[in-house]
Amino acid sequence: xxxxxxxxxxxxxxxxxxxxxxxxxxMGHRAMYWxxxxxxxxxxxxxxxxxxKLSINESVPSRFSPECPNSSLLNLHLHALQPEDSxxxxxxxxxxxxxxxxxxxxxxxxxxxx
Amino acid sequence: LAKTTQPISxxxxxxxxxxxxxxxxxIATNDYITWYQQFPSQGPRFIIQGYKTKVTNEVASLxxxxxxxxxxxxxxxxxxxxxxxxxxxxxxxxYIPTFGRGTSLIVHP
Numbered sequence: 001x002x003x004x005x006x007x008x009x010x011x012x013x014x015x016x017x018x019x020x021x022x023x024x025x026x027m028g029h030r031a032m033y034w035x036x037x038x039x040x041x042x043x044x045x046x047x048x049x050x051x052x053k054l055s056i057n058e059s060v061p062s063r064f065s066p067e068c069p070n071s072s073l074l075n076l077h078l079h080a081l082q083p084e085d086s087x088x089x090x091x092x093x094x095x096x097x098x099x100x101x102x103x104x105x106x107x108x109x110x111x112x113x114x
Numbered sequence: 115l116a117k118t119t120q121p122i123s124x125x126x127x128x129x130x131x132x133x134x135x136x137x138x139x140x141i142a143t144n145d146y147i148t149w150y151q152q153f154p155s156q157g158p159r160f161i162i163q164g165y166k167t168k169v170t171n172e173v174a175s176l177x178x179x180x181x182x183x184x185x186x187x188x189x190x191x192x193x194x195x196x197x198x199x200x201x202x203x204x205x206x207x208x209y210i211p212t213f214g215r216g217t218s219l220i221v222h223p
Contacts, residue, residue: 004157033210042201042213043158056210090157102148103211105157 001026004106006091012112015081021109023074023091032074033103034066035090043090049074050096081113118204123218132189134200134217139183142207147178147185150201152216158201162187189219197221 004025013019023032031050035043048056049068057066063085065077074091088108119137126132138147146165150158162169162176164185169176175188189196199218203211 042216045210045212048210088155092157102160102163103150103158104160105150107156110155 002104004091004093004104006089006106006109008109009107010110010112012114013078013081014114015083017081018077018079020078021076021089021091021111023076023106024072025093025104026072027093027104028071029093029095029104030071031094031096032068033092033094034074034076035092035105037088037090037108039087047076078111081111083113086111086113117212118202118214120200120202120214120217122215123220125220125222126192127222128193129191132192132196132219132221134187134189134219136185136187136202137183138185138202138204140206141182141204144207144209145205147176147182148203148211149174149176149185149187150203152199152201158213161200192219192221194221194223 007022033048034046036046037043045058046060047066052068052071063080067075088110090105090108092103092105094103146163148163149161151161152158162171162174164176164178166178177186197220199216201213201216203213205211
C-alpha cells in the first residue's frame with residue numbers, strides 16, 4: 001500500500017457543526033502532516049506530527065484540533081468554522097520528518113463551510 | 115523563511131521537452147531539492163528529488179548546478195496529461211517544505 005487515504009472526499013458543514021477529517025496510511029511512515037490549500041494558491045502547512053507527537057503547529061486557530069491516535073491515523077477535528085475556512089485540506093506522510101524522504105499526499109478533503 | 119522562485123506559467127506543445135527552472139537562493143546545506151506535480155483537486159505528487167548534479171527517473175530529469183542555487187526540472191516529450199502545477203518547495207534547513215506559487219504548465223495539442 002503506497003497511498004495516503006483521506007475521508008471524506010467532500011464535506012459541507014455549518015458554522016455551528018462539529019466534524020472530523022480522517023487520514024490513514026499503511027506505509028510505516030512516522031511523520032504526518034496537515035496542509036490547507038485555497039483555490040489557486042499553494043498548500044500551507046498547518047500541523048506536523050512526528051512519531052505520533054505534535055511537533056509543529058503553524059499558529060492555526062483553535063477551531064482546528066489535530067489528533068494522532070496511532071502511527072497510521074491522523075484526524076483533524078473541526079468546530080465553529082468560518083466560511084473563509086473553506087478549502088482543500090491535504091494530509092501527507094513521510095518516512096520521517098526529514099526532507100530527503102519526500103512526501104506522499106492524499107487526494108484531500110474539499111471542505112465547504114456555509 | 116527561505117523561499118524559491120519559479121515562473122508563474124509556461125506553455126508548451128505535445129511532444130516537446132519542457133524545462134522549468136527554480137531559484138533556490140537561500141538553500142541550506144542539508145536541504146534536498148524536490149519537485150512535485152499537482153492536478154486540480156488532488157494532492158501534490160512527488161516527481162523527483164536530488165541533492166546535486168543530475169538525477170533521472172522514469173518521468174523526469176533534475177539538473178542541479180554545483181552551487182545548488184537553482185534547479186531545472188526537465189519533462190521529455192510532454193503530453194496533454196502533463197498539464198498541471200509544478201512546485202519546487204523550500205525548507206530552509208527545517209526539513210519541512212514550504213510551497214511557493216508553483217509553475218502552471220499548459221500543454222497544447
